[in-house]
Amino acid sequence: MPDFVFATAQYDSGDWDSAPMVPANIIDSVARYTGIDVAPTGVIVPLGSRDIFKYPLVYLTGHLPVRFTDAERTTLSEYCARGGMLFIDDHNHDVDGQFHRTAWEEVARAIGPLQDLPNDHALYRAFFKFPEGPPTTSHELNGWGDNLVHKHLQAVFEGDRIAVLYSSKDYSSEWNFHPDNKRFLSVDSTKFGVNLVIYALTR
Amino acid sequence: MRSRANRRLWWERAARGSALALVGLALLRIVLAQGERSTPASHRAPVVHLTLAGIVGPRARDSLAAHARAGDAVTWSGDLAAVATALEPTRDPAARTRITAVSDGALVLVDSLGDIDSLPRGGGVVIASGLRGAVRVSDGRTVASAAPSMGTTSGRVLVLGHVGWESKFTIAALEEAGWSVDAQLQLSNTMRLTQGSAGAPAIGVYAVVVALDTVLGAEAAVLSRFVRAGGGLVLSGEAAAAATFSAMTPARGGARVEGSRGGFDGSDPLLALPIRSLTAVRADAVVLERRGGAIAVVARRVEAGRVVQSAYEESWRWRMQGGASGLREHREWWTRLVAAAAPSVRASGTAASASGGGETSVLNDAEAAPRATLVHRLGPAVLHAPNRSPEPRQLHPWLGAVAIALLLAEWASRRARGAA
Numbered sequence: 001m002p003d004f005v006f007a008t009a010q011y012d013s014g015d016w017d018s019a020p021m022v023p024a025n026i027i028d029s030v031a032r033y034t035g036i037d038v039a040p041t042g043v044i045v046p047l048g049s050r051d052i053f054k055y056p057l058v059y060l061t062g063h064l065p066v067r068f069t070d071a072e073r074t075t076l077s078e079y080c081a082r083g084g085m086l087f088i089d090d091h092n093h094d095v096d097g098q099f100h101r102t103a104w105e106e107v108a109r110a111i112g113p114l115q116d117l118p119n120d121h122a123l124y125r126a127f128f129k130f131p132e133g134p135p136t137t138s139h140e141l142n143g144w145g146d147n148l149v150h151k152h153l154q155a156v157f158e159g160d161r162i163a164v165l166y167s168s169k170d171y172s173s174e175w176n177f178h179p180d181n182k183r184f185l186s187v188d189s190t191k192f193g194v195n196l197v198i199y200a201l202t203r
Numbered sequence: 204m205r206s207r208a209n210r211r212l213w214w215e216r217a218a219r220g221s222a223l224a225l226v227g228l229a230l231l232r233i234v235l236a237q238g239e240r241s242t243p244a245s246h247r248a249p250v251v252h253l254t255l256a257g258i259v260g261p262r263a264r265d266s267l268a269a270h271a272r273a274g275d276a277v278t279w280s281g282d283l284a285a286v287a288t289a290l291e292p293t294r295d296p297a298a299r300t301r302i303t304a305v306s307d308g309a310l311v312l313v314d315s316l317g318d319i320d321s322l323p324r325g326g327g328v329v330i331a332s333g334l335r336g337a338v339r340v341s342d343g344r345t346v347a348s349a350a351p352s353m354g355t356t357s358g359r360v361l362v363l364g365h366v367g368w369e370s371k372f373t374i375a376a377l378e379e380a381g382w383s384v385d386a387q388l389q390l391s392n393t394m395r396l397t398q399g400s401a402g403a404p405a406i407g408v409y410a411v412v413v414a415l416d417t418v419l420g421a422e423a424a425v426l427s428r429f430v431r432a433g434g435g436l437v438l439s440g441e442a443a444a445a446a447t448f449s450a451m452t453p454a455r456g457g458a459r460v461e462g463s464r465g466g467f468d469g470s471d472p473l474l475a476l477p478i479r480s481l482t483a484v485r486a487d488a489v490v491l492e493r494r495g496g497a498i499a500v501v502a503r504r505v506e507a508g509r510v511v512q513s514a515y516e517e518s519w520r521w522r523m524q525g526g527a528s529g530l531r532e533h534r535e536w537w538t539r540l541v542a543a544a545a546p547s548v549r550a551s552g553t554a555a556s557a558s559g560g561g562e563t564s565v566l567n568d569a570e571a572a573p574r575a576t577l578v579h580r581l582g583p584a585v586l587h588a589p590n591r592s593p594e595p596r597q598l599h600p601w602l603g604a605v606a607i608a609l610l611l612a613e614w615a616s617r618r619a620r621g622a623a
Binding site for chain 2: 001003004034035036037050053054056081082083084127198200201202203
C-alpha cells in the first residue's frame with residue numbers, strides 16, 4: 001500500500017467537491033519533488049465515517065456554508081486527537097464569507113478555536129522554504145474576493161502539532177488545474193502543497 | 204545368724220562403695236565441667252530453639268544467626284508463610300516500578316502513601332509509579348518489604364526510516380511515552396529529513412535505534428557496531444526482513460501476510476495489522492509475542508546489545524483505526540518494544556536506609572523475602588524441639604544427696620549392730 005493517499009473530505013452540508021483538480025495536482029507535485037510512495041489517485045472519504053482514520057491528512061474545501069453533523073463533529077474531534085490533520089481551505093475567499101464564518105464556528109465547536117499560525121512555523125520549511133510565511137495566491141494579488149492578502153494561516157494545535165490548518169487564501173482555486181499545465185508556470189504554486197504533505201507525514 | 208550378719212555387712216560395704224562411687228562421679232563431672240569452661244566457646248554448643256508464630260524481626264534473626272555462626276545449635280519450628288517481593292525499575296522514561304510478589308496466600312501491596320494493589324493467591328506482577336518509601340507486601344501474617352529504585356534510561360531513541368505514517372506515529376508514540384526521540388527520515392534518494400540530532404548511532408548518545416526501513420542498508424555496519432557495543436536495536440516493518448541485518452536478527456523475516464478482514468472491530472486489534480512472518484528463529488532468541496501460531500516479536504542478545512524484531516507492519520493503523528484505547532495501546536506497545544531493546548537501567552537512590560554500604564543492601568534483601576532469609580540464616584524448620592540432656596551441674600545435688608543417704612544408712616546399720 002502506498003505511503004500516502006490524498007484524501008478529500010466529503011461532508012453533508014455545502015459543496016465539498018468544488019475543487020476536483022486539487023488532489024491530482026498535489027499528488028503530481030509530491031511525486032515530482034519527493035521520493036514518497038504516493039497513490040496515483042486520491043480518495044473521497046465521508047467526514048463522519050470511520051474510514052477517515054485510514055487517512056491521517058484530509059483536505060476539506062467548499063464555497064457554501066459548512067455545518068457538521070454530530071457524527072462529523074465527533075469523528076473529527078477523535079481524528080485530530082489520534083494524530084490526524086485536517087486542512088481546510090476557503091474556496092470562496094470573500095469578505096466574511098459564509099464558508100469562512102461557518103467553518104470557523106464548526107472547527108471551534110468540534111476541536112477548538114483557530115489562531116494565527118506564526119510565519120516562521122516549521123510548516124513553512126518542511127520541504128520548500130517559505131520565509132515570508134504562506135505563499136500568496138493570484139486571487140489575492142488580483143484583488144478578487146475580499147481584496148485582502150492574508151498574512152497568516154490559522155491553526156488549532158494538539159500539543160505542538162497542527163491538528164487543523166485553515167486557509168483563507170483560496171489555494172483551492174490556485175491549485176485547481178491540470179498538472180500538465182505546470183509547465184506554463186514560472187513558479188509552481190503547488191509547492192506549498194508539498195510542504196503540507198511532508199509536514200503531516202513527519203510531525 | 205552368720206549368714207544374716209554377713210548379708211548386713213555386705214549391704215554396708217555396698218552402700219559405702221556406692222556412696223564413694225557417687226562422690227567420685229560427682230567429682231568427675233565437676234572436673235569435666237571445669238574442663239568445658241576452659242575449652243573454646245565453639246565447642247560448647249548450647250541449644251537454642253524457637254517456636255515461631257510469625258517472622259522474627261531482622262535484629263533478632265541476625266542475632267540468632269550470629270549465635271549459629273558462633274557454634275550454638277539454633278533451631279526453629281513453626282508454620283510461617285512464605286512471602287517474597289522484588290522491585291525492578293521498568294526500562295522506560297516513565298520511571299515506573301515493576302513489583303513482583305509471590306506467596307501461598309492473597310497479598311496486599313502498600314507503600315507509605317497507602318494501598319497500591321492486591322494480588323491473588325500465588326502472587327503476580329504489578330507495575331506502579333509514584334511509589335513513596337518501601338513497598339510492603341503482606342499476606343496478613345508475614346510482611347516482605349523492599350525499597351524501590353529509580354530507573355533512568357541511559358540515552359535517547361533514534362528512529363531511522365522513510366517519510367511516512369509509520370515513522371510519524373512511531374515517533375509520536377515514543378515521545379508521548381516520554382522518550383527523547385531523534386529521527387532521520389529518508390525523503391528521496393538524495394534527501395533526508397532530520398529531527399533532532401543528525402549524528403550517527405553512538406553509545407552514550409542513543410540507548411535504542413528503531414529501524415523501520417531497508418533504505419538504511421548502508422548503515423547496517425554502523426548499527427552492528429552500535430549493538431555489539433551495548434546498544435539496542437528494534438527492527439520493524441521492512442527492516443525486520445532486510446538481509447543487511449540478517450547477521451543480527453533473531454529470526455528470518457519472510458513474506459507479508461495481510462491482517463484480518465474484520466479490521467479493528469475485533470477484540471484483538473493486532474490481528475488487523477499486516478505481518479511479516481518470522482521463521483528460522485535462532486536458538487538463543489526469545490519469543491516475546493505471538494499472533495495466533497505465528498511469531499510476532501522476537502529478541503536476542505548480540506554481544507553487549509539486544510536486537511528486537513517485530514513482524515508487524517503499518518502499526519500506525521492501530522493508533523488511528525483501533526478502538527477507544529488504540530492510541531494508548533499503540534503507545535504502550537511501542538514503549539515495550541523499545542524497553543525490551545534498551546540497555547539495562549542504571550539504578551539510583553536505592554536504599555531506604557541512610558546508612559548505605561553493603562549492610563544496607565543485605566538488610567533490604569533480607570526483608571524482601573523474610574522466610575527465605577530465615578531459612579538461609581538458621582536452616583530449615585525442624586519438626587520438634589531437640590531433646591535437652593540435663594546439665595551436669597544439675598545432677599550434682601542429687602548425686603550428693605544419694606551418697607549422703609547411703610553413708611547415713613551404712614553408718615546407722617553399723618551403729619545398730621554395735622560396730623565402731
